[in-house]
Amino acid sequence: MFKPDDPLKPLRPQFLEGWHAQALALADTLVTNGAITAQEWANTLGAALDEAERSGAPDTEDTYYNAVVQALETVTVTGTDIKHAEIKNRKKAWTEAYLSTPHGQPVVLRTGG
Amino acid sequence: MTRFDGEEAAQVHRHLHAHLPSDPALRVKALESLLVERGMVAPETLDAWVEAYSEHIGPMRGAQVVARAWTDPAFRERLLANAAEAIKEFGFEGHATGNLKAVANTPTDHNMIVCTLCSCYPFSILGMSPAWYKSSEYRARAVREPRKVLEEFGVSLDPEVAVHVWDSTAELRYIVIPERPAGTEGWDEARLAAIVTRNSMIGTHRTLTAEAE
Structure with missing residues (x-):
């Protein structure tokens, strides 16, 4: 793990998955907009990482980004009026939208919830 | 590599x-x-963030800061006194790191940075952090056994060199100013910046060389 993988300009992409970038962009924007403080974000992410470690998740970048998503859900619920159930329903709606959209066509959310 | x-x-x-x-x-x-x-x-804010951090913001920013600190003693003094204020003169687009502390290596002192809580890092001047920086192993061991961790990065320190580990927080991030390598006398900032590695600004690389381009 401690390989000095370092060049000035990284050869691998900064983000291996689009959602990694989207998740960090959302977190940073919520801090910049003042919806949550930087300290709240750090504490929540730290707690999510601790939880992942305690549950035996491997010490990988994947685990890290899963903790980011977990923390993002937590701060969204505590820092906005969005509730857990709403996030769950919206995820279900996106899943259905993807499954019912023929490959190659834009995926559009049909429900409001 | x-x-x-x-x-x-x-x-x-x-x-x-x-x-x-x-x-x-x-x-x-x-x-x-x-x-x-x-x-x-706003969707456009998210798009701009992703584009900036995917394409434009990286360790070359920090390398420019280090190169100037090597060539301009007055800037170095300002940087060590108040890094966030000092780097404003670079005019980096996007929001730079609000609270930043620069810590300089010397022949008798080595600095390295970690975030033991999560992954606080000076993103706006070093770009995205490497995977190992975010790992729980590095976060735990960098504080507990820094010399051993440094050895795993290939950094062997003489016993008389003191190691200072700086624990980043949401409010205060760090950048290490490595020592300027010998053989770079007369080089301009751009040429110097090209030999500054990301890991040297985190403190997991110590000895830069004039050839390491």
């Missing part, structure tokens, strides 16, 4: 061809659409 990673390539391949996004990707999509609807975030 970068090598082909078959599993990583396969993962990217699967990602490109799978129609239904992964579970965390769907969770992020759900959050994003709800936050956009509520007016908490």
Whole structure:
């Protein structure tokens, strides 16, 4: 793990998955907009990482980004009026939208919830 | 140093061809659409952030800061006194790190940075942090046994060199100013910046060389 993988300009992409970038962009924007403080974000992410470690998740970048998503859900619920159930329903709606959209066509959310 | 990673390539391949996004990707999509609807975030802000951190913001920013600190003693003094203020003169687009502390290596002192809580890092001047910086192993061991961790990075320190480990927080991030290597006398900032590695600014690389371009 401690390989000095370092060049000035990284050869691998900064983000291996689009959602990694989207998740960090959302977190940073919520801090910049003042919806949550930087300290709240750090504490929540730290707690999510601790939880992942305690549950035996491997010490990988994947685990890290899963903790980011977990923390993002937590701060969204505590820092906005969005509730857990709403996030769950919206995820279900996106899943259905993807499954019912023929490959190659834009995926559009049909429900409001 | 970068090598082909078959599993990583396969993962990217699967990602490109799978129609239904992964579970965390769907969770992020759900959050994003709800936050956009509520007016908490603007899609164009997110797009600009992703583009900036994917394409433009990286360790070359920090390297420019280090190069100037090597060539301009007055700047070095300002940087060590108040790094956030001092780097304003670079005019980096986007928001730079609000609270930043620069710590300088010397022949008798070595500095390294970590975030023991999560992954606080001076993103705006070093770009995204490397995977190992975010690992729980580095976060725990950098404080507990810094010399051993440094050895694993190939950094062997003489016993008389003191190691200072700086624990980053949401409010205060750090950048290490490595020592200027011998043989670089008369070089301009751009040439100097090209030999400054990202890890040297985190403190997991110590001895820069004039040839390391």
